[in-house]
Amino acid sequence: MPITTLYWFTNDLRIHDNPSFHATCSKTDELVCAVVLDPAWLANNRYGLRTMGQNRLRFWLQSVAELSTALRQRGGYLHCLFDEPVTAVTALGEHFNVSRVAASTPVGWYENQQLQAVTKALNDCTVSLANSSCLFDQSRLPFAYSELPASYSRFRKQVEPLLADIAFDPLTAPDFLPEQPNRPHFAQLRAFPEATAGEQPLPWRGGEQSAQQHLHSYFSTDNASRYKAVRNELDGWRNSTKFSAWLANGSLGPGAILRALRQYEADNGSNDSTYWIGFELLWREYFQCYARAHGTRLFHPQGIKNKPTHTSYYPGRFKQWCQGNTPYSLVNACMKQLNQTGYMSNRGRQVVASCFVNEMGLDWRYGAAYFERQLVDYDVASNWGNWQYLAGVGCDPRGKRHFDINKQTEQYDPDGEFIMRWQGQKHGLPLDAVDAADWPCG
Numbered sequence: 001m002p003i004t005t006l007y008w009f010t011n012d013l014r015i016h017d018n019p020s021f022h023a024t025c026s027k028t029d030e031l032v033c034a035v036v037l038d039p040a041w042l043a044n045n046r047y048g049l050r051t052m053g054q055n056r057l058r059f060w061l062q063s064v065a066e067l068s069t070a071l072r073q074r075g076g077y078l079h080c081l082f083d084e085p086v087t088a089v090t091a092l093g094e095h096f097n098v099s100r101v102a103a104s105t106p107v108g109w110y111e112n113q114q115l116q117a118v119t120k121a122l123n124d125c126t127v128s129l130a131n132s133s134c135l136f137d138q139s140r141l142p143f144a145y146s147e148l149p150a151s152y153s154r155f156r157k158q159v160e161p162l163l164a165d166i167a168f169d170p171l172t173a174p175d176f177l178p179e180q181p182n183r184p185h186f187a188q189l190r191a192f193p194e195a196t197a198g199e200q201p202l203p204w205r206g207g208e209q210s211a212q213q214h215l216h217s218y219f220s221t222d223n224a225s226r227y228k229a230v231r232n233e234l235d236g237w238r239n240s241t242k243f244s245a246w247l248a249n250g251s252l253g254p255g256a257i258l259r260a261l262r263q264y265e266a267d268n269g270s271n272d273s274t275y276w277i278g279f280e281l282l283w284r285e286y287f288q289c290y291a292r293a294h295g296t297r298l299f300h301p302q303g304i305k306n307k308p309t310h311t312s313y314y315p316g317r318f319k320q321w322c323q324g325n326t327p328y329s330l331v332n333a334c335m336k337q338l339n340q341t342g343y344m345s346n347r348g349r350q351v352v353a354s355c356f357v358n359e360m361g362l363d364w365r366y367g368a369a370y371f372e373r374q375l376v377d378y379d380v381a382s383n384w385g386n387w388q389y390l391a392g393v394g395c396d397p398r399g400k401r402h403f404d405i406n407k408q409t410e411q412y413d414p415d416g417e418f419i420m421r422w423q424g425q426k427h428g429l430p431l432d433a434v435d436a437a438d439w440p441c442g
């Protein structure tokens with residue numbers, strides 16, 4: 001009896017350097033590949049906001065299209081399912097009578113639940129998981145997720161020395177994929193929707209090839225040697241690496257970035273800036289572990305600290321913040337930048353999140369949900385983990401961050417250019433000036 005495996009692509013939309021997909025291809029006789037667009041992502045969630053906005057949808061569709069082409073070129077086929085994930089993947093598995101389901105180890109709690117539901121529905125078929133979204137699999141870490149160090153610094157001290165031991169040989173995709181099962185065609189009822197472009201989308205194109213091109217292009221300049229000095233700039237395509245969107249849906253893996261970084265250092269020398277790129281990648285790694293360690297507590301208002309916070313809700317204030325119409329010009333400019341491009345710098349994210357919690361007194365989860373909708377690089381672990389940190393209910397050993405907006409403006413936009421470019425000037429509106437009847441924001 002041949003082994004037939006259903007490979008479910010989730011946050012690993014690539015065929016090269018994908019440990020989970022690589023292991024699957026070497027261990028199965030027949031292969032069925034699937035990716036799912038959950039209609040719930042396009043509907044309003046518990047915060048009254050659509051989960052996936054147009055910028056991210058567009059980027060995701062481009063990534064899936066590239067993946068589909070790459071699989072076809074190797075004799076495979078990608079089933080693109082637009083349906084509730086458990087129902088859709090189970091139906092596909094039953095149709096092809098699969099004996100195994102394989103995927104990259106889920107990061108989010110809900111995704112884990114869905115995977116378990118599918119394997120149960122498929123008569124408890126075998127599950128095969130490997131971590132394709134992190135630098136380190138659980139087995140390589142010196143602690144279990146449940147014993148994750150409480151702060152990033154402590155995590156880094158333990159994990160940084162291990163970077164040297166990682167075998168950085170890339171896993172190349174097989175030239176030919178295992179055969180597809182010889183069964184009648186699986187009828188897919190709904191085609192993927194189209195996505196419209198944002199007002200000013202950044203030069204980001206989804207997909208593995210585009211990610212590789214960007215990786216190559218970034219390291220073919222001297223940007224990496226200046227990264228630390230400019231990474232906090234509010235604007236500018238080259239001031240930070242802009243790897244985040246590809247990392248988020250897995251069309252680029254963190255191992256590929258680290259390899260390119262090491263090569264760059266070998267060719268051009270290392271300095272504080274090149275070190276800092278690795279330092280930031282370890283922040284990402286920390287939040288990936290954090291999401292796995294804390295499960296649903298990632299979304300709790302009291303966070304992982306079980307600390308009381310604002311759960312008050314002012315629809316008018318929330319709308320002011322989302323639209324970039326607050327009494328704070330810098331915040332307005334950052335929010336308009338986000339709304340028009342799907343991106344905001346790390347410094348901008350810190351400032352607007354601090355303002356949301358401290359100046360506006362809002363429940364941090366609504367801010368996180370708005371980011372989830374708007375960011376092209378939305379990642380469950382990085383987004384909710386960073387919001388918890390800013391709200392003082394996460395892994396910040398100092399308790400809580402409160403950014404002084406005036407000081408931040410003086411430091412990062414002394415001539416007001418950024419505020420002018422994104423038309424963030426306040427128009428004399430105090431907080432609560434928006435009529436709450438205007439809620440919900442579009």
Ligand SMILES: Cc1cc2nc3c(=O)[nH]c(=O)nc-3n(C[C@H](O)[C@H](O)[C@H](O)COP(=O)(O)OP(=O)(O)OC[C@H]3O[C@@H](n4cnc5c(N)ncnc54)[C@H](O)[C@@H]3O)c2cc1C
Nearest residue numbers: 240241242243244280281284346349377378379382383386
């Ligand atoms: C409130 C808030 C929400 C955020 N939401 C997300 C999110 O949904 N998705 C996301 O990828 N990042 C998120 N970040 C982290 C960070 O802002 C972005 O990763 C970064 O701005 C992306 O741009 P870049 O690729 O040019 O980053 P670079 O500065 O070039 O950093 C290189 C890589 O390191 C990682 N990284 C850098 N900073 C962080 C950080 N603080 N936390 C985790 N990883 C980091 C990213 O993978 C990034 O691509 C958030 C930060 C804050 C403060």
